[in-house]
Amino acid sequence: MQYQSQMVAKPYFIAAIGLFVAQILFGLIMGLQYVMGDFLFPEIPFNVARMVHTNLLIVWLLFGFMGASYYLVPEESETELHSPKLALALFWIFLVAGALTIVGYLAVPYATLAKITGNDLLPTMGREFLEQPTITKIGIVIVALGFLFNIAMTVLKGRKTTVNLVLLIGLTGLAVLFLFSFYNPDNLVLDKMFWWWVVHLWVEGVWELILGSILAFVLIKTTGVDREVIEKWLYVIIAMTLITGIIGTGHHYYWIGTPEYWQLLGSVFSAMEPIPFFMMTVFAFNMINRRRREHPNKVAVLWAMGTAVMAFLGAGVWGFIHTLSPVNFYTHGSQITAAHGHMAFYGAYVMIVLTIISYAMPMMRGRAAANSNKSQVMEMWSFWLMTVSMVFITLFLTAAGILQVYLQRMGGDAALSFMVAQEKIALFYWLREGAGVVFLIGLIVYIASFFVGGKERAETA
Amino acid sequence: MSGAFTKSMARNIFYGGSAFFIFIFLALSFDTVRALPERDHRENITPQVALGKKVWEENNCIGCHTLMGEGAYYAPELGNVYNRFGNSKEAIIGFIKSRPVEGNPGRRNMPQFNLSDEELEAVAEFLKWTSEIDDANWPPNIQG
Known part of the structure; x- marks a missing residue:
């Protein structure tokens, strides 16, 4: 670690991992509710568990992105962070606000939460992924602005690199697009149309810039390949991301009341969205093959490769299978969507955050460059347990989705009702729950890897 | 990628391509918002x-x-x-x-x-x- 202020990333990463654990526990609750409908009812109804599951994911990924920024921006800029104190203050504000929101979800009925947080004044609640009380949303904006200010000031006073610049563009886009979460007209069609400006333009737009720059940073550090080469790749990848992904928003505009020309536009452009992910895979493997040094942190390199592969599979391939409008007509809002959502979020965003944690954490914990061999082997086990079980979760949900579409949407007059179809495919939900348990075991192994082999030296290559 | 294709070319594709498609997207969104009253019977x-x-x-x-x-x-x-x-x-x-x-x-x-x-x-x-x-x-x- 070259700059003392990079240390501020550490609490962010610890909080991210803690919230990740809670997210998975709620995922397991929901998975069980899929097959045992009365589990924890009425104490924790499904909608509450889901809200906690998805909101925790978003919040811990944001913690991860912020931690990543605080770690890599000073190093890229070759200067100390503008204000480590501000970073630490914002950490506590964000953590307390996030925790209070989750407690609110669990402690009182959602309608009560809406009432006591003054949703009447500016109604923004009750929309998927944007369930946070308006006051929490305002808090998120304040934290995001303070964070952006801190990062931008650091970039401005130091060396300007492509990695820094792309990261800054991505983070700015993240903050600006979130403002659309405050737009909630009475007209459902308009509401849905601009809701996607937050959701799609985040995960299939600016978040990919953040992902790309973190990946580029880790590859520069671990492979020793010339920065010029890596930054050139980064530009091409993110160019393709935005060239395909912006009009690609159209694949959400097929069936929500928006004009039908989006069916053609959305299909053509979103069908190309796998291209930048494929390039990312080629890029990562190429750079690692051309490495000029053997970095002792092998597990960080494994996470980087894993991100490139799983992001392509989850976001690219699993996105493509249901993105063309004639296919999507049948698959829209089915378990196919859930399958894609799980692997895409894990492959692209969970794994990139775990990559930067894996790279940075050993140094922040006082080691030269990497954890001991024992700790790394354990972390590699967790990599495979979580990644393979996520592949199975995706495959089981895909099978459930294909059957659901066939039974519920294709049988003509013999088509089954939603609930009857759900009972027919329960086996796959049980299998998914099993894979979810393996994922949790992988996560426990991951956390345990932080506590083993602390005294041993890393194997030098 | 080969040496003839430079980083500044890649950067220009990023800025130019993004700006172009943001513009197209905004134009399409504008058109969509204008067409919506026919479809959402507001x-x-x-x-x-x-x-x-x-x-x-x-x-x-x-x-x-x-x-x-x-x-x-x-x-x-x-x-x-x-x-x-x-x-x-x-x-x-x-x-x-x-x-x-x-x-x-x-x-x-x-x-x-x-x-x-x-x-x-x-x-x-x-x-x-x-x-x-x-x-x-x-x-x-x-x-x-």
Whole structure:
């Protein structure tokens, strides 16, 4: 670690991992509710568990992105962070606000939460992924602005690199697009149309810039390949991301009341969205093959490769299978969507955050460059347990989705009702729950890897 | 990538390509917003429909159901529930009202939300209005 202020990333990463654990526990609750409908009812109804599951994911990924920024921006800029104190203050504000929101979800009925947080004044609640009380949303904006200010000031006073610049563009886009979460007209069609400006333009737009720059940073550090080469790749990848992904928003505009020309536009452009992910895979493997040094942190390199592969599979391939409008007509809002959502979020965003944690954490914990061999082997086990079980979760949900579409949407007059179809495919939900348990075991192994082999030296290559 | 293709060329593709497609997207969005009144029949968004949307949101219905295919996949699609329930608001109201507080053992359960009569009417009217949006004939059949 070259700059003392990079240390501020550490609490962010610890909080991210803690919230990740809670997210998975709620995922397991929901998975069980899929097959045992009365589990924890009425104490924790499904909608509450889901809200906690998805909101925790978003919040811990944001913690991860912020931690990543605080770690890599000073190093890229070759200067100390503008204000480590501000970073630490914002950490506590964000953590307390996030925790209070989750407690609110669990402690009182959602309608009560809406009432006591003054949703009447500016109604923004009750929309998927944007369930946070308006006051929490305002808090998120304040934290995001303070964070952006801190990062931008650091970039401005130091060396300007492509990695820094792309990261800054991505983070700015993240903050600006979130403002659309405050737009909630009475007209459902308009509401849905601009809701996607937050959701799609985040995960299939600016978040990919953040992902790309973190990946580029880790590859520069671990492979020793010339920065010029890596930054050139980064530009091409993110160019393709935005060239395909912006009009690609159209694949959400097929069936929500928006004009039908989006069916053609959305299909053509979103069908190309796998291209930048494929390039990312080629890029990562190429750079690692051309490495000029053997970095002792092998597990960080494994996470980087894993991100490139799983992001392509989850976001690219699993996105493509249901993105063309004639296919999507049948698959829209089915378990196919859930399958894609799980692997895409894990492959692209969970794994990139775990990559930067894996790279940075050993140094922040006082080691030269990497954890001991024992700790790394354990972390590699967790990599495979979580990644393979996520592949199975995706495959089981895909099978459930294909059957659901066939039974519920294709049988003509013999088509089954939603609930009857759900009972027919329960086996796959049980299998998914099993894979979810393996994922949790992988996560426990991951956390345990932080506590083993602390005294041993890393194997030098 | 070969040496002839330089980093500054890549950078120009990024800035130029992004700016171009952002511009196209904004133009298309503008056109969409102008075309929407034909499809969303907004003249029928009464204060009751608006209240219904708020009731829908403040009870987090989207946390279990899909509405026009978006939301959670735990409970049935509601964009066409008005049609599925025989074009009857009373059937919708009756269903929401009759949910047992403790749920049915072993089954997926919808909570009892204790809505007022005004709220029940409003949410049913909102679902009726939603069912009439021109959504390119989705879903494929009445089962949603």
